[in-house]
Amino acid sequence: xxxxxxxxxxxxxxxxxxxxxxxxxxxxxxxxxxxxxxxxxxxxxxxxxxxxxxxxxxxxxxxxxxxxxxxxxxxxxxxxxxxxxxxxxxxxxxxxxxxxxxxxxxxxxxxxxxxxxxxxxxxxxxxxxxxxxxxxxxxxxxxxxxxxxxxxxxxxxxxxxxxxxxxxxxxxxxxxxxxxxxxxxxxxxxxxxxxxxxxxxxxxxxxxxxxxxxxxxxxxxxxxxxxxxxxxxxxxxxxxxxxxxxxxxxxxxxxxxxxxxxxxxxxxxxxxxxxxxxxxxxxxxxxxxxxxxxxxxxxxxxxxxxxxxxxxxxxxxxxxxxxxxxxxxxxxxxxxxxxxxxxxxxxxxxxxxxxxxxxxxxxxxxxxxxxxxxxxxxxxxxxxxxxxxxxxxxxxxxxxxxxxxxxxxxxxxxxxxxxxxxxxxxxxx
Ligand SMILES: [Zn+2]
Numbered sequence: 523x524x525x526x527x528x529x530x531x532x533x534x535x536x537x538x539x540x541x542x543x544x545x546x547x548x549x550x551x552x553x554x555x556x557x558x559x560x561x562x563x564x565x566x567x568x569x570x571x572x573x574x575x576x577x578x579x580x581x582x583x584x585x586x587x588x589x590x591x592x593x594x595x596x597x598x599x600x601x602x603x604x605x606x607x608x609x610x611x612x613x614x615x616x617x618x619x620x621x622x623x624x625x626x627x628x629x630x631x632x633x634x635x636x637x638x639x640x641x642x643x644x645x646x647x648x649x650x651x652x653x654x655x656x657x658x659x660x661x662x663x664x665x666x667x668x669x670x671x672x673x674x675x676x677x678x679x680x681x682x683x684x685x686x687x688x689x690x691x692x693x694x695x696x697x698x699x700x701x702x703x704x705x706x707x708x709x710x711x712x713x714x715x716x717x718x719x720x721x722x723x724x725x726x727x728x729x730x731x732x733x734x735x736x737x738x739x740x741x742x743x744x745x746x747x748x749x750x751x752x753x754x755x756x757x758x759x760x761x762x763x764x765x766x767x768x769x770x771x772x773x774x775x776x777x778x779x780x781x782x783x784x785x786x787x788x789x790x791x792x793x794x795x796x797x798x799x800x801x802x803x804x805x806x807x808x809x810x811x812x813x814x815x816x817x818x819x820x821x822x823x824x825x826x827x828x829x830x831x832x833x834x835x836x837x838x839x840x841x842x843x844x845x846x847x848x849x850x851x852x853x854x855x856x857x858x859x860x861x862x863x864x865x866x867x868x869x870x871x872x873x874x875x876x877x878x879x880x881x882x883x884x885x886x887x888x889x890x891x892x893x894x895x896x897x898x899x900x901x902x903x904x905x906x907x908x909x910x911x912x913x914x915x916x917x918x919x920x921x922x923x924x925x926x927x928x929x930x931x932x933x934x935x936x937x938x939x940x941x942x943x944x945x946x947x948x949x950x951x
Contacts, residue, residue, distance in 0.1 A: 523700060524678075524695055524696070526693050526694065526696075527693070528693045528694075529667050529670060530667075530690070531657070531665050531690040531691055532665070533690055534663075534665075537665055540661060541690070543595060544595045544596070544662065545640070545641060547599070547603075548600060549635070549639070550589070550592075551580060551600045551603040552603040552604070552633055553633055555575050555604055556607055556630050556631070557632075559611060575608075576601065579604070580604070596659075598647035599642065602642040606642075610627075610629070610630035611629065613627050614627055614628065640681050640684070642682075643659060643680050644679045645678060647659075647660050648660060651667075652664060659680075659682065667692060673694060674696055675696055676696075677694035677696045678695050678696070681695075686767070686771035687771045687772050699836075700835045700836060704837060705839070708795075708796070708797040713795065713796050713797045714799065714840075714896075715795075715799055715800070715889070716800045716801070716890065716893030717799060718885045718888040719801070719827075722872070724788075725826075726888070726889050730885075738780055749766065750770055753769070781821065782825070784822075789829045789830050793830070793837050793839055797839060797840065798842070799842075800844060800895065800896025801827060801841075803827075803844060840900060842896040842899055844896060848892075851888045852868075853887075853891045854878060854882065855882070857876060857880065859877065862876075862882070
């Protein structure tokens with residue numbers, strides 16, 4: 523599987539100038555490609571291919587006075603900007619046709635100077651991690667890296683990112699073997715849990731164990747809202763607006779880092795203590811609609827599930843995603859009758875009584891059902907349970923390694939199907 527490893531970069535002043543040029547050129551090529559395809563669409567012309575765009579927007583554009591500066595930037599960076607744009611269009615078309623799981627995505631939008639900037643170097647670009655620990659980037663130089671850990675193997679690509687707060691990062695894509703962080707299997711057959719992601723608490727685990735939603739979710743959400751309202755009141759182009767924008771960017775950064783650290787901690791503990799985890803593949807978007815700490819909370823669910831799956835795979839644990847239409851909340855875990863709360867009204871019900879006499883806490887009952895369904899699927903060797911890990915890059919490992927671009931232009935494709943990673947020595951296929 524592919525993971526991202528993110529490290530802080532400390533470019534020198536001249537390197538920052540070169541990076542700014544590369545960011546700008548990549549942005550221009552990306553935007554030219556968006557414009558070219560919009561134009562073709564408006565004129566009823568065929569969709570221009572990557573090869574056509576590459577020739578037109580890079581090779582030929584370099585010879586024009588208006589775009590001659592493209593020649594000062596690594597060609598790979600420009601090609602990668604084109605392929606980002608291509609991917610964004612493909613995601614959009616797939617989404618329109620309903621071939622793509624997850625939230626609807628819109629067509630690519632023009633990139634702006636103010637946002638997060640990024641460029642990508644592939645192996646073809648001959649980037650290198652040098653013996654002295656510096657990162658050599660073509661046409662940029664040897665950049666200082668703050669290595670917080672070693673890369674497990676040779677990276678296949680590196681993205682250089684500049685956040686709106688002015689910090690630089692290198693995000694390496696590295697192939698990691700499944701089972702790379704292998705943990706000794708737990709002998710205890712009870713060491714497995716369902717996970718019910720919830721409205722009231724972040725999650726409920728086996729035996730009614732609760733992972734509470736951390737307080738900072740709400741606090742940061744409030745702070746962000748306030749800063750965004752201040753920003754909205756500042757005049758366009760003013761110095762104060764720039765300051766307010768920086769303030770918003772800093773809060774976003776703080777949210778991302780805090781959330782990432784917190785999610786990692788939860789994921790590590792769950793994987794350490796359980797041989798198998800069963801989660802409902804829920805509609806993350808709809809779940810916490812209407813709550814106060816909405817976006818901070820919602821984003822944590824997605825991150826939590828993606829990292830849990832990835833960590834379970836690397837640790838040799840079983841991970842099963844249960845179809846979102848499995849009625850985990852409505853099933854009585856005692857008698858098996860569909861009697862629980864349903865619909866929008868049902869979302870508010872905390873506990874309910876079944877006709878059989880059982881009284882259920884909504885989330886505790888859902889966890890039991892999810893866990894049973896999960897072990898039933900594993901025991902039955904469901905044909906679709908093999909983890910379909912393709913070329914997707916999952917936001918990986920330790921805290922603060924998440925690529926801030928992820929989730930904006932692309933997200934890991936998630937099918938509705940069940941996926942598991944088999945227990946070591948047990949073939950699920
Ligand atoms: Zn019952």
